[in-house]
Amino acid sequence: MFDLTGKNALITGASGGIGGDIARALHDAGATVGLSGTRVEPLQALADELGERAHVLPCNLGDAEAVAALPKQAADAMGSVDILVNNAGITRDNLFMRMSDDEWQSVIDVNLTATAKLCKGVLRGMMKARWGRIINISSVVGATGNPGQANYAASKAGMVGMTKSLAYEVASRGITANAVAPGFITTAMTDKLTDDQKSGILGQVPAGRMGEPAEIAAAVLYLASPEAGYVTGTTLHVNGGMAML
Amino acid sequence: MSDVADRVKKIVVEHLGVEEDKVAENASFIDDLGADSLDTVELVMAFEEEFGIEIPDDAAETIQTFGDAVKFISEAS
Numbered sequence A: 001m002f003d004l005t006g007k008n009a010l011i012t013g014a015s016g017g018i019g020g021d022i023a024r025a026l027h028d029a030g031a032t033v034g035l036s037g038t039r040v041e042p043l044q045a046l047a048d049e050l051g052e053r054a055h056v057l058p059c060n061l062g063d064a065e066a067v068a069a070l071p072k073q074a075a076d077a078m079g080s081v082d083i084l085v086n087n088a089g090i091t092r093d094n095l096f097m098r099m100s101d102d103e104w105q106s107v108i109d110v111n112l113t114a115t116a117k118l119c120k121g122v123l124r125g126m127m128k129a130r131w132g133r134i135i136n137i138s139s140v141v142g143a144t145g146n147p148g149q150a151n152y153a154a155s156k157a158g159m160v161g162m163t164k165s166l167a168y169e170v171a172s173r174g175i176t177a178n179a180v181a182p183g184f185i186t187t188a189m190t191d192k193l194t195d196d197q198k199s200g201i202l203g204q205v206p207a208g209r210m211g212e213p214a215e216i217a218a219a220v221l222y223l224a225s226p227e228a229g230y231v232t233g234t235t236l237h238v239n240g241g242m243a244m245l
Numbered sequence B: 001m002s003d004v005a006d007r008v009k010k011i012v013v014e015h016l017g018v019e020e021d022k023v024a025e026n027a028s029f030i031d032d033l034g035a036d037s038l039d040t041v042e043l044v045m046a047f048e049e050e051f052g053i054e055i056p057d058d059a060a061e062t063i064q065t066f067g068d069a070v071k072f073i074s075e076a077s
Helices: A017-028 A040-050 A064-078 A101-129 A140-144 A150-173 A195-202 A213-224 B003-016 B037-051 B066-076
Strands: A008-011 A032-037 A054-058 A083-086 A132-137 A175-182 A235-238
Touching (some): A008 A064, A017 A040, A017 A083, A017 A213, A032 A040, A032 A064, A040 A054, A054 A064, A064 A101, A083 A101, A083 A213, A101 A132, A101 A150, A101 A175, A101 B037, A132 A150, A140 A150, A140 A235, A150 A175, A150 B037, A213 A235, B003 B037, B003 B066, B037 B066
Parallel strands (some): A008 A032, A008 A083, A032 A054, A083 A132, A132 A175
16 A cells, blocks of 8 residues: 555664564565664574565664664665654663662663664755655653653653654655653563563553554555655554543 | 955855845845855855865854855864
8 A cells, every 4th residue: 555665664673573563564564674673693694584675783772883874874774764764762660769870861871862863863964965865763651651660651651652752843845753651562572571461451442452553554554655745743542542632 | 355255245145146246245145145054054065065075064153144154264274
């Protein structure tokens, strides 16, 4: 349905469940994909699965120098970065009153600061091309909050505010910036939840089930498409109705 | 007029879509030539490419007029 032939997409966190499916969806639509993540093996496995038009670009987003270098590495490998998907994210959960400075800072560094730096790093090329798509993967908890996740929720809410501001600034140049806010999706991150926690969560989800990574990827594919050119500064909530925002 | 000034003027005329005679020494990109703040960022990007130089952000902020641009680039290149 959506054609991304000739577009080059950089996806962070591509070794994870959601990031992997985002890469598959963009690649299926014809895009060349740059797969970034900290673990090389799963990235290489995904690149092998996708075949042509896939590049492995390892990067630890907790390392400021590596973050600064990634946009250029991606542009060198693919020719340009037309689509940026900031999907990588970490959690370091703790009660707010017990949360260490390190738990706070590391989550803000990876989820928010690295996202901002990557956006900045790809904008120059997008401005010149008069076309670009920035899609930041936020979270439902950025809008609703979640006990034990003050750092994560702050980072994800921060992404939304940043995305909107950026969307204002570059809209006149054919560049859109949007966020996708997943609810509870079956991934390694949610596998860590206990069965009790899961059933508690599902009680709040009108759809009565967890979401699938492919359902997040579909939202990203839409926002990356030429057809979504008039959609900017928005947050697309994909959460089975658990928060109707 | 110097070669640098000619090349800078050409970029300004093309990018902002203004008449060449409006691009005077003291013409402000924003106040006189109709640029918005994002245009000034793009102008600096274009200067960097044309002249193969790097213009740091703090220096870019001081380039307000056509004359500022010519002066900065002449000194940098």
